[in-house]
Amino acid sequence: MRRAGLRVRVTAGFAAGALTLSALMALVSYQITRGSLLNEREGTAVRAAYYDAAVVRAGLGSVAQPDVAAVLSSLDTGENRRAVLQRGGAWYASKADSGLRETIPAALQQTAGGGRAAVQRVRADGVPTLVVALPLADGDVFYEVDSLQELQHTLGVLTLVLTLVALGTAAIGAALGWYAARYVLRPLTRVVDAAEGIAAGRSDARLDPGGEPELARLSTSFNHMVDELSARNERDRRFAADVSHELRSPLQTLAAAASVLDKRRPQMDPRSATAAGLVTDELSRFQGLVNDLLELARSDRSADRAPVDVAELARQVCRERHTGADIVAVAGPSEVWLVDRRRIAQLLGNLLDNAEAYGGGATAIRLTLDEDRGTLEVDDEGPGVSPDDKPVIFDRFVRGRSAGARAGGDGAGLGLALVAQHAAAHGGTATVLDRPGGGARFRVELVGCRP
Amino acid sequence: MSAVLVIEDDDRIRLSLVLALEDEGYAVSGASTAEEGLASQRSRPADTVLVDLMLPGIDGFECIRQLRRTDDVPIVVISARDDTQDIVEALEAGADDYLVKPVAIKELTARLRALSRRARTIGTDPVPALRFGDLEVSPEAGEVRLHGAPVPVTRTEFQLLCELAEHPGRVLSRQQLLRRVWQYEGGDERLVDVHIGRLRQKIEDDSGSPRHLVTVRGLGYKLQR
Numbered sequence: 296m297r298r299a300g301l302r303v304r305v306t307a308g309f310a311a312g313a314l315t316l317s318a319l320m321a322l323v324s325y326q327i328t329r330g331s332l333l334n335e336r337e338g339t340a341v342r343a344a345y346y347d348a349a350v351v352r353a354g355l356g357s358v359a360q361p362d363v364a365a366v367l368s369s370l371d372t373g374e375n376r377r378a379v380l381q382r383g384g385a386w387y388a389s390k391a392d393s394g395l396r397e398t399i400p401a402a403l404q405q406t407a408g409g410g411r412a413a414v415q416r417v418r419a420d421g422v423p424t425l426v427v428a429l430p431l432a433d434g435d436v437f438y439e440v441d442s443l444q445e446l447q448h449t450l451g452v453l454t455l456v457l458t459l460v461a462l463g464t465a466a467i468g469a470a471l472g473w474y475a476a477r478y479v480l481r482p483l484t485r486v487v488d489a490a491e492g493i494a495a496g497r498s499d500a501r502l503d504p505g506g507e508p509e510l511a512r513l514s515t516s517f518n519h520m521v522d523e524l525s526a527r528n529e530r531d532r533r534f535a536a537d538v539s540h541e542l543r544s545p546l547q548t549l550a551a552a553a554s555v556l557d558k559r560r561p562q563m564d565p566r567s568a569t570a571a572g573l574v575t576d577e578l579s580r581f582q583g584l585v586n587d588l589l590e591l592a593r594s595d596r597s598a599d600r601a602p603v604d605v606a607e608l609a610r611q612v613c614r615e616r617h618t619g620a621d622i623v624a625v626a627g628p629s630e631v632w633l634v635d636r637r638r639i640a641q642l643l644g645n646l647l648d649n650a651e652a653y654g655g656g657a658t659a660i661r662l663t664l665d666e667d668r669g670t671l672e673v674d675d676e677g678p679g680v681s682p683d684d685k686p687v688i689f690d691r692f693v694r695g696r697s698a699g700a701r702a703g704g705d706g707a708g709l710g711l712a713l714v715a716q717h718a719a720a721h722g723g724t725a726t727v728l729d730r731p732g733g734g735a736r737f738r739v740e741l742v743g744c745r746p
Numbered sequence: 747m748s749a750v751l752v753i754e755d756d757d758r759i760r761l762s763l764v765l766a767l768e769d770e771g772y773a774v775s776g777a778s779t780a781e782e783g784l785a786s787q788r789s790r791p792a793d794t795v796l797v798d799l800m801l802p803g804i805d806g807f808e809c810i811r812q813l814r815r816t817d818d819v820p821i822v823v824i825s826a827r828d829d830t831q832d833i834v835e836a837l838e839a840g841a842d843d844y845l846v847k848p849v850a851i852k853e854l855t856a857r858l859r860a861l862s863r864r865a866r867t868i869g870t871d872p873v874p875a876l877r878f879g880d881l882e883v884s885p886e887a888g889e890v891r892l893h894g895a896p897v898p899v900t901r902t903e904f905q906l907l908c909e910l911a912e913h914p915g916r917v918l919s920r921q922q923l924l925r926r927v928w929q930y931e932g933g934d935e936r937l938v939d940v941h942i943g944r945l946r947q948k949i950e951d952d953s954g955s956p957r958h959l960v961t962v963r964g965l966g967y968k969l970q971r
Contacts, residue, residue: 539826
């Protein structure tokens with residue numbers, strides 16, 4: 296799995312931190328508020344119960360045969376409170392509530408029966424309820440059952456508010472983290488831009504070492520690296536140019552001198568004539584080798600694109616090699632592609648030479664333009680390319696081992712390496728496939744070909 | 747016998763070129779510096795000049811410029827340098843063709859023949875001057891006039907102009923022009939582009955926005971009124 300980016304991780308960290316902190320704060324606030332509200336509520340309930348108990352005690356004590364129900368009904372208990380009296384084994388309630396007695400837990404009854412006042416929180420029909428038990432004289436016990444529904448509702452609202460606050464804080468934390476990451480990473484973005492610029496060939500891309508103090512060392516070493524790289528590129532380029540000059544100049548002398556020798560071969564004795572012939576032949580092979588090597592040495596050169604009639608170019612390359620131009624087939628909206636004419640001519644020529652040397656000659660050339668992707672295919676009906684050769688066939692100095700090869704050792708194994716290099720200069724690739732029905736199919740794909 | 751001047755500082759290359767071209771039937775003289783070559787061309791003008799770019803003293807580019815000031819002789823560069831920059835600069839200086847060393851002698855003589863075609867193959871009927879507004883091209887007289895005044899053009903520039911003038915308003919592709927003027931099959935199109943630029947300097951009032959010699963993008967060039 297791909298690792299999440301630094302920005303994502305910083306943002307997530309800030310969010311998680313903010314969420315943890317705000318959740319903790321919310322929990323503590325909730326607990327404190329709840330405790331204090333409950334205590335307060337309990338105090339109020341107990342005070343009210345004592346007051347009511349006093350009223351009941353007075354009501355019951357004033358007459359010999361008191362009307363218990365009337366006494367209880369006279370209490371001002373409001374909506375939430377309900378009074379219950381246990382008197383001589385009988386239960387009396389202020390309201391005709393069924394099951395009110397069950398609300399009062401046995402343990403509480405026992406405690407109160409023992410003559411001690413007690414308070415207990417219970418749940419009645421799912422509603423939190425407070426039961427206050429106050430023993431009266433003669434074993435009577437006065438209970439008050441107080442519903443805490445309002446408090447419950449208040450606490451519910453509080454929970455909702457605190458949750459929302461915690462989530463909001465987490466969101467703000469995430470936003471802060473995102474901004475901080477962006478702010479901190481901004482200098483890195485500049486490094487990325489500069490590195491991309493260099494990769495794209497802009498050797499003048501540099502970082503401002505006076506920018507961020509923390510990044511001064513990075514900027515300095517980055518600039519140093521780029522300087523070194525440019526210097527090395529320049530050295531390489533100059534070396535290639537020098538090598539080019541130093542190889543081409545003596546070859547020019549040899550070419551001219553060999554032509555003089557060649558002209559006089561009929562007048563030479565047989566041994567000299569053979570030697571002169573060898574010199575001339577080897578010289579042209581050597582020239583080809585030097586040209587290919589010098590071309591390969593300048594892999595950094597970009598394609599010099601212009602609109603080119605590739606169909607016409609392919610036919611011309613065929614004619615130069617005395618191959619029938621009718622094997623060229625073109626498909627797509629345009630026969631004119633935006634390519635480097637010299638490179639494509641050499642690429643096609645090398646593929647045709649390769650087909651000639653190893654596959655008995657090219658049998659088809661297909662040029663297809665699709666969107667801006669140009670595909671060139673050269674087929675032969677020879678023995679094909681063995682699986683061992685396929686991965687290395689576009690490497691330098693690799694020569695085919697196929698049995699049908701009749702190249703004899705003429706090529707140096709640079710032709711297909713140049714094909715791959717020309718394809719790469721057009722942002723494309725070169726591959727070798729099996730032709731359906733036997734033989735090899737070389738496919739070159741180029742991008743940015745739409746004129 | 748056609749005379750060729752070889753300006754090349756490398757003694758061995760110069761000697762081998764002299765030998766090989768003499769074998770091909772040319773009268774060849776050699777010069778090891780641009781100064782020597784310029785003096786030789788003044789005293790005994792050759793029909794074609796071969797020049798190397800890297801020369802001691804005056805370099806090849808400057809040598810071409812100085813030759814062009816007084817001479818419309820075909821100039822062929824033979825250089826080991828094949829950077830676009832060098833090629834374009836040499837052509838802009840006035841060279842007619844650019845060959846990268848090593849050049850086969852067969853190829854070199856083919857180039858020399860293509861450039862030294864003096865008389866164009868003209869039919870028996872005299873061809874009248876071709877008019878393109880204020881521009882006048884006389885293929886037979888070998889003359890170009892702008893606003894009635896003669897314009898000095900090199901032989902290659904003239905051939906190029908004639909090819910376009912003989913097909914008024916028709917687009918000729920760079921490859922067609924390379925074939926007809928330089929006798930190249932699949933040659934370097936920069937040759938055409940730089941020559942067109944040089945011609946525009948001479949026959950257009952504003953070479954930046956040409957009226958006669960116009961580019962047809964993706965196709966080639968045409969000459970119009």
